[in-house]
Amino acid sequence: MAKRRIPVVVVAGFLGSGKTTLLNHLLATSSGARIGVVVNDFGSINIDAMLVAGQVDSMVSLGNGCLCCAVDSADLDVLLDRLAEPARRIDVIVVEASGLAEPAGVIRLILASDNRRISYGGLVEVVDGAEFDRARAAHPELDRDLRQADLVVLNKNDRLDEAERRRVLELVGRLSGGVPVVPTSHGRVDPALLFDREPRPAGGADDRQLSFDTLPEYHDGSADHAHHDGPCDHEPHLHSSYLSVAFSSDRPMDPGRFMDFLDGRPTGLYRAKGFVHFDAKGYRQKFTLHTVGSYLSFQRSRWSPDEPRETRLVLIGTGVDTGELRRALTNCLRGTEDPSEGREMFRVLRHTR
Numbered sequence: 001m002a003k004r005r006i007p008v009v010v011v012a013g014f015l016g017s018g019k020t021t022l023l024n025h026l027l028a029t030s031s032g033a034r035i036g037v038v039v040n041d042f043g044s045i046n047i048d049a050m051l052v053a054g055q056v057d058s059m060v061s062l063g064n065g066c067l068c069c070a071v072d073s074a075d076l077d078v079l080l081d082r083l084a085e086p087a088r089r090i091d092v093i094v095v096e097a098s099g100l101a102e103p104a105g106v107i108r109l110i111l112a113s114d115n116r117r118i119s120y121g122g123l124v125e126v127v128d129g130a131e132f133d134r135a136r137a138a139h140p141e142l143d144r145d146l147r148q149a150d151l152v153v154l155n156k157n158d159r160l161d162e163a164e165r166r167r168v169l170e171l172v173g174r175l176s177g178g179v180p181v182v183p184t185s186h187g188r189v190d191p192a193l194l195f196d197r198e199p200r201p202a203g204g205a206d207d208r209q210l211s212f213d214t215l216p217e218y219h220d221g222s223a224d225h226a227h228h229d230g231p232c233d234h235e236p237h238l239h240s241s242y243l244s245v246a247f248s249s250d251r252p253m254d255p256g257r258f259m260d261f262l263d264g265r266p267t268g269l270y271r272a273k274g275f276v277h278f279d280a281k282g283y284r285q286k287f288t289l290h291t292v293g294s295y296l297s298f299q300r301s302r303w304s305p306d307e308p309r310e311t312r313l314v315l316i317g318t319g320v321d322t323g324e325l326r327r328a329l330t331n332c333l334r335g336t337e338d339p340s341e342g343r344e345m346f347r348v349l350r351h352t353r
């Protein structure tokens with residue numbers, strides 16, 4: 001009997017919708033299944049790779065650009081080849097696309113793969129229920145992504161009241177055209193929904209749910225398109241107007257000044273993520289920061305022993321002055337010999353889970 005190919009499942013969704021959270025949930029709960037992961041960050045610091053918990057069996061990470069245009073199929077093949085090596089005994093590969101990737105572009109790369117051990121396993125589109133209207137108003141093309149999905153995870157239900165939950169569920173259901181929509185919070189979906197998909201016969205074009213013909217026209221990915229801090233200069237798509245700014249420093253962050261910065265962040269700055277080193281008395285832990293639209297949260301954890309005590313942030317937005325952002329962040333730094341007092345942390349702690 002032909003050996004079943006390893007399904008490659010794409011997890012996509014707009015900036016901050018909860019893809020990494022979903023991935024971590026899958027890794028923590030898919031008892032027995034060995035999962036290989038491709039993580040793609042838009043930004044030159046691989047925050048997502050660092051946020052994916054240690055239980056992953058094999059991971060390759062792609063920073064600094066969008067998978068959909070930062071690599072061509074040969075490059076992705078190298079990554080998939082590595083994950084699909086029989087010795088790794090991987091059961092499923094999950095590709096977490098950057099929040100600005102065009103899912104169709106990522107799917108095309110997988111469909112174009114020469115690797116005979118893998119097959120395209122479907123698109124899971126994660127939707128931030130709380131930010132859906134705003135994201136959609138800015139990016140009507142998100143509707144098209146929903147139509148390409150095999151499963152829609154309607155996330156962040158905890159941030160919606162009952163009436164809103166019903167309205168968004170009905171809207172997303174309508175836009176996605178009949179595919180299952182699973183409402184949830186914190187990406188808590190049953191892994192069987194993703195991994196125990198109907199096995200499709202190995203080989204041939206018909207083990208692919210989507211074909212090039214059914215995908216919208218998409219430019220050829222090329223390594224030339226890899227971009228650093230800055231916009232893509234080729235034909236417009238979702239991330240062409242977005243900029244990412246990477247910021248890192250081993251100097252402690254002043255909690256008050258940093259909260260002033262966050263409270264006054266420009267509206268175009270849709271997403272910020274990373275780790276903050278406050279080094280305040282009594283609060284020397286690592287503070288993981290997430291902002292998504294108006295949402296802001298910190299999570300406190302221990303630094304691992306070999307981890308550098310430093311702030312590493314990626315900020316992603318549109319119409320923002322990157323030089324000004326860097327300057328503003330630099331102004332939040334303190335001298336290494338000048339630790340903050342614990343009481344200065346209260347504004348940070350108000351947002352800390």
Ligand SMILES: Nc1nc2c(ncn2[C@@H]2O[C@H](COP(=O)(O)OP(=O)(O)OP(=O)(O)O)[C@@H](O)[C@H]2O)c(=O)[nH]1
Nearest residue numbers: 014015016017018019020021099155156185186290
């Ligand atoms: N309240 C709430 N917060 C959530 C939920 N799911 C994720 N988050 C938070 O939303 C923020 C972004 O989540 P991520 O999983 O990093 O989102 P992402 O889609 O991987 O982000 P990008 O890769 O930057 O596009 C984090 O602070 C998460 O803890 C949810 O269901 N409810």
